[in-house]
Amino acid sequence: NRRYRVAAIAGDGIGKEVMPQGLAVTQLAAQRFGIDVEFVHIGWASCDYYAEHGKMMPDDWKAQLQDLDAIYFGAVGWPATVPDHVSLWGSLLKFRREFDQYVNLRPVRLFEGVPGPLANRQPGDIDYLVVRENTEGEYTSVGGLMFEGTEREIVIQESVYSRHGTDRVLRYAYELAQKRPRQKLTVATKSNGIAISMPWWDSRADAIGKDYPQVQVDKQHIDILSARFVLQPQRFDVVVASNLFGDILSDLGPATTGTIGLAPSANLNPDRRFPSLFEPVHGSAPDIYGQGIANPIAMIWSGALMLDFLTEGQGQGRAAHDAIVQAIEHALAQGPRTPDLGGSASTAELGQAIAQRL
Amino acid sequence: NRRYRVAAIAGDGIGKEVMPQGLAVTQLAAQRFGIDVEFVHIGWASCDYYAEHGKMMPDDWKAQLQDLDAIYFGAVGWPATVPDHVSLWGSLLKFRREFDQYVNLRPVRLFEGVPGPLANRQPGDIDYLVVRENTEGEYTSVGGLMFEGTEREIVIQESVYSRHGTDRVLRYAYELAQKRPRQKLTVATKSNGIAISMPWWDSRADAIGKDYPQVQVDKQHIDILSARFVLQPQRFDVVVASNLFGDILSDLGPATTGTIGLAPSANLNPDRRFPSLFEPVHGSAPDIYGQGIANPIAMIWSGALMLDFLTEGQGQGRAAHDAIVQAIEHALAQGPRTPDLGGSASTAELGQAIAQRL
Ligand SMILES: CC(C)[C@H](C(=O)O)[C@@H](O)C(=O)O
Numbered sequence: 001n002r003r004y005r006v007a008a009i010a011g012d013g014i015g016k017e018v019m020p021q022g023l024a025v026t027q028l029a030a031q032r033f034g035i036d037v038e039f040v041h042i043g044w045a046s047c048d049y050y051a052e053h054g055k056m057m058p059d060d061w062k063a064q065l066q067d068l069d070a071i072y073f074g075a076v077g078w079p080a081t082v083p084d085h086v087s088l089w090g091s092l093l094k095f096r097r098e099f100d101q102y103v104n105l106r107p108v109r110l111f112e113g114v115p116g117p118l119a120n121r122q123p124g125d126i127d128y129l130v131v132r133e134n135t136e137g138e139y140t141s142v143g144g145l146m147f148e149g150t151e152r153e154i155v156i157q158e159s160v161y162s163r164h165g166t167d168r169v170l171r172y173a174y175e176l177a178q179k180r181p182r183q184k185l186t187v188a189t190k191s192n193g194i195a196i197s198m199p200w201w202d203s204r205a206d207a208i209g210k211d212y213p214q215v216q217v218d219k220q221h222i223d224i225l226s227a228r229f230v231l232q233p234q235r236f237d238v239v240v241a242s243n244l245f246g247d248i249l250s251d252l253g254p255a256t257t258g259t260i261g262l263a264p265s266a267n268l269n270p271d272r273r274f275p276s277l278f279e280p281v282h283g284s285a286p287d288i289y290g291q292g293i294a295n296p297i298a299m300i301w302s303g304a305l306m307l308d309f310l311t312e313g314q315g316q317g318r319a320a321h322d323a324i325v326q327a328i329e330h331a332l333a334q335g336p337r338t339p340d341l342g343g344s345a346s347t348a349e350l351g352q353a354i355a356q357r358l
Numbered sequence: 359n360r361r362y363r364v365a366a367i368a369g370d371g372i373g374k375e376v377m378p379q380g381l382a383v384t385q386l387a388a389q390r391f392g393i394d395v396e397f398v399h400i401g402w403a404s405c406d407y408y409a410e411h412g413k414m415m416p417d418d419w420k421a422q423l424q425d426l427d428a429i430y431f432g433a434v435g436w437p438a439t440v441p442d443h444v445s446l447w448g449s450l451l452k453f454r455r456e457f458d459q460y461v462n463l464r465p466v467r468l469f470e471g472v473p474g475p476l477a478n479r480q481p482g483d484i485d486y487l488v489v490r491e492n493t494e495g496e497y498t499s500v501g502g503l504m505f506e507g508t509e510r511e512i513v514i515q516e517s518v519y520s521r522h523g524t525d526r527v528l529r530y531a532y533e534l535a536q537k538r539p540r541q542k543l544t545v546a547t548k549s550n551g552i553a554i555s556m557p558w559w560d561s562r563a564d565a566i567g568k569d570y571p572q573v574q575v576d577k578q579h580i581d582i583l584s585a586r587f588v589l590q591p592q593r594f595d596v597v598v599a600s601n602l603f604g605d606i607l608s609d610l611g612p613a614t615t616g617t618i619g620l621a622p623s624a625n626l627n628p629d630r631r632f633p634s635l636f637e638p639v640h641g642s643a644p645d646i647y648g649q650g651i652a653n654p655i656a657m658i659w660s661g662a663l664m665l666d667f668l669t670e671g672q673g674q675g676r677a678a679h680d681a682i683v684q685a686i687e688h689a690l691a692q693g694p695r696t697p698d699l700g701g702s703a704s705t706a707e708l709g710q711a712i713a714q715r716l
């Protein structure tokens with residue numbers, strides 16, 4: 001029985017509050033299902049570290065992490081002291097890119113007991129997966145300013161897509177859709193406005209789709225697609241999107257289920273050449289940090305995704321995942337509830353309630 | 359009393375179905391309030407025209423339109439025969455850009471009688487304006503492919519922002535916010551991921567904001583902002599966004615009010631050097647075209663915005679606008695309703711009901 005070594009990086013803000021609950025539940029489930037996980041606690045990749053060292057991470061960060069099996073990540077960002085693009089490009093976005101975590105998988109599900117913003121929706125009406133390209137596309141630091149500081153100032157920002165990077169995430173999404181009962185894939189695009197990259201992206205979706213004739217594909221422009229996440233969420237099964245579009249859809253989707261405090265994500269390197277990273281979709285939420293009221297469910301659910309991925313194909317991880325998700329379901333149905341769910345429980349109370357159910 | 363000359367361009371799909379209703383109501387309101395409007399009917403800027411001529415518009419399109427006072431526009435796009443990026447870049451996006459319609463103003467409002475997707479929202483809870491930059495930014499045909507057709511294929515897509523283009527739309531939004539009772543402005547950004555243009559965009563919002571100390575400004579990343587459109591719509595007053603982000607938000611916002619069939623838009627050249635363009639937010643909707651069931655309200659409301667803009671500062675246009683919006687309100691509260699509103703009325707029935715109320 002092999003030991004999995006996992007970096008635990010809490011980061012900033014509520015990342016520090018939800019991490020202990022995530023660790024407790026993940027460790028408990030691992031023990032129960034005979035999965036041997038050792039957590040390595042890391043204080044860098046945080047704005048606290050930046051305050052002291054003038055950088056987000058030590059120079060040997062890659063050497064320290066690359067032989068681990070996974071990274072369990074809280075949230076990063078503290079804009080009052082470090083601009084977001086500095087903190088994020090100096091940590092999370094580096095991990096995604098340098099560890100080639102090219103799939104960002106984000107389940108969206110409506111649970112019983114969660115007061116959602118949509119009228120007349122039952123659990124089951126909202127149940128889809130967002131597959132986000134996670135290493136390239138619109139997220140770049142490529143470009144620059146011309147006539148800087150003058151009235152004539154012009155800014156160029158480049159988006160960069162590769163066939164390699166696009167095809168593999170599309171293929172991942174088609175494979176996933178093919179395995180699901182509905183076999184539906186929605187491809188986010190904006191080929192009517194963004195005139196070079198997006199028509200090309202559509203043509204790659206068509207090309208890869210040839211290998212998956214069973215999958216029913218539907219291309220939708222990001223504007224109307226966002227509208228349909230609200231108006232017709234039951235239409236969706238697997239949704240594949242570029243980095244930026246996936247970012248938007250994977251906050252919007254969870255919002256329609258009541259709170260982004262629930263949404264987990266798996267930043268996967270499916271080749272397993274590098275550690276994959278598991279984190280809540282929500283950020284560091286400076287506005288509520290310090291009160292101990294952050295919802296720990298996204299962190300806990302991310303731990304479940306991690307156990308499943310670590311032991312893929314062996315069954316215990318899947319069982320541990322399902323047990324955690326069931327414990328989350330029960331807690332959501334019966335409480336306690338944190339303020340974002342309409343209650344007044346603390347982060348720790350909700351975390352402990354889930355652990356007890358487990 | 360001067361005569362306003364307006365091009366009426368129906369375009370494609372349901373553009374052709376909603377246009378007659380829009381014309382009828384706008385003309386009626388103009389007459390009632392003593393505004394002299396003459397419509398010039400134009401069949402080009404449509405995929406039908408493309409089928410015959412291999413281009414979307416005649417070569418002298420600009421000469422034909424530029425001395426008119428406005429363009430009243432249906433919808434364009436028929437992807438079965440003309441790719442969207444060809445039809446749109448060959449018509450609508452050309453108008454926006456060559457007529458320097460740099461503000462795209464899109465009101466979002468929840469009406470009584472419209473079955474909306476959000477639970478427990480009353481008219482008044484959703485009532486904000488999206489101000490979208492409309493000429494530059496993410497919408498470009500600049501960029502290209504390298505290693506085309508090979509495994510190494512790379513695609514570069516450039517976004518281009520100018521200080522000139524950014525400052526003027528920000529200023530427009532600040533002015534608008536300052537005049538409203540709540541004086542709140544939300545600035546859409548994504549400076550944590552899109553590392554050149556968006557931090558710069560934020561800095562321009564700060565710079566322009568110095569002239570509007572009364573306005574309460576809030577910058578929000580587009581992912582969480584989209585989530586809040588669903589979770590906390592009452593927070594918003596004026597929202598300013600880049601071309602792409604404004605596109606997304608102005609479909610998402612109307613979706614939260616029940617249907618994008620209601621949402622109008624004004625593509626403004628505030629300098630009045632060129633004609634401004636008024637059109638529904640919705641597209642040509644090939645899926646429902648031909649059944650006569652498209653909701654004409656967005657088209658009609660766009661006509662109201664046009665009369666207001668044409669006669670700005672003189673009062674009759676404002677009165678005509680308000681009368682049309684009131685007629686829309688009554689029709690929404692009491693029916694008839696098109697299928698998107700849960701009824702079975704036709705485009706013409708709803709249009710005529712609004713005309714009668716006027
Ligand atoms: C048709 C399309 C190019 C257009 C846009 O993206 O601007 C439309 O969605 C809109 O919002 O007016």
Ligand SMILES: CC(C)[C@H](C(=O)O)[C@@H](O)C(=O)O
Nearest residue numbers: 077088247281283550551581
């Ligand atoms: C923090 C930010 C850079 C990040 C992103 O945009 O990818 C976050 O929003 C996410 O979705 O994981």
